[in-house]
Amino acid sequence: MRGENMLIDHLNARIIKEKSPIVVGLDPRWDLIPEAIKHENLKAYGETFKAVAESILHFNKGIIDAVMESAFVFKPQIAFYEQYGIEGIEAYYKTCQYVKEVGGIVIGDIKRGDIGSTSEAYAIAHLGETTIGNRSLKAFDSDFVTINPYLGSDCIAPFLNQCQTHDKGVFVLVKTSNPSSGELQDLFVGNTRIYERIADWVHGWSIKTTGNSGYSSVGAVVGATYPEELKRLREKMPNSIFLVPGYGAQGGGAKDVVEAFDSNGLGALINNSRGILYAYRKTGENYQIAAKKAANEMKASIVLELERVAK
Structure with a gap:
């Protein structure tokens, strides 16, 4: 079934126009942020979460500005912000806001998934709206979020409902990149591995929400x-x-990563976090200059490989 799915069709149109399937993961680490940024905020706020949060926001904005010509999708991982308390969460919120202000797309890397009512609260917080009196307010307002399907279909349904209502999207954890993922994901259920069973679920959900581009939210x-x-x-x-x-x-x-794409160069978003954020630590350059070069090189490498395979 194909129909109007504005977010996913808009995403694919931009990927084609800008020839960029890159996602920049915004995973800020206090010890890796440039010393000049940290020094400025430690001087202003002392050794506090506020100093860390302001440093993170300064750093994130610098990265976003630097790489926008190569990447327009950004994925802040919420754990890197939560560890700094309320101030860290505020930096996460402001980072998401800034991405949208400059015309980017936000993937909130939250990996949520719980019993139905709790999942509904998570889904509303990150994709939907909360009604207070006569007002409807958005909390974090991501375009997409990552979700964990381990609790089954009733933990996923609230997110799918918010996607349909508010034209949002989700990425369901199927086969993750960490070394120990196979300890659970590769186990068999009958003749099918767990990750393949989850893939079947995802396919069933995706064919109900396919946009004109042929892809689903x-x-x-x-x-x-x-x-x-x-x-x-x-x-x-x-x-x-x-x-x-x-x-x-x-x-x-x-x-x-080339097998993730279709013959038109669509179907995948490739994430790089440390390789872009902290490229300056290898080159010795200004962090923005180094990040821009790293993003450009990544984009060129993927595009070149896709062109080679297409021949």
Whole structure:
């Protein structure tokens, strides 16, 4: 079934126009933020969460501004902000706001998933609206979020409902990039591995929400560190955009992610966090200059590999 799905069709149109399937993961680490930024905020706020949060926001804005010509999708991982308390959460909120202000798309990497009523609260917080009296207010207002399907379909349903109501999207964890993912995800249920069973669920949800571009607002997280599984899962979920972590610092490269794409260069968003955020630590350059170069090189490498495979 195809129809109006403005977010996913808009995303694909931009990927085609800008030739960029890159996601920049905004995973700020206090110890890796440039010393000049930290020094300024420690001087202003002392050794406090406020100093950390202001440093994170300064750093994130600098990265976003630097890489926008190569990447327009950004994925802040909420745990890197939660560890700094209320001030850290405020930095997360302001980061998401800033991405939208400059015309980017936000993937809230929240990995939520709980019993129905709790999932509904998570879904409203990150995708929907909360009604207070006569007003409807948005809390974090991500475009997409990552969700954990371990509790089953009733933990997913509230997110799908918010997607339909507010034209949002989700990426369901299917085959993750971490080394121990197989301890659970590769176990068999009958003749089917758990990650394949989840892929079947995702496909069933995706065909109900397919836009004019042929893709759905229900996507899947599939790691670049498992290229063979990536290839099989592309066949099992033809209507789902893949969010592909594991590029760069985790060992994945352009050749590892090419199977996530269709013949038109669509179907995947490739995430790189540390390799872009902290490129300056290897080059010795200004952090924005180094990030811009790293993003440009990543984009060029993936586009070149897609062109090679297409020949």
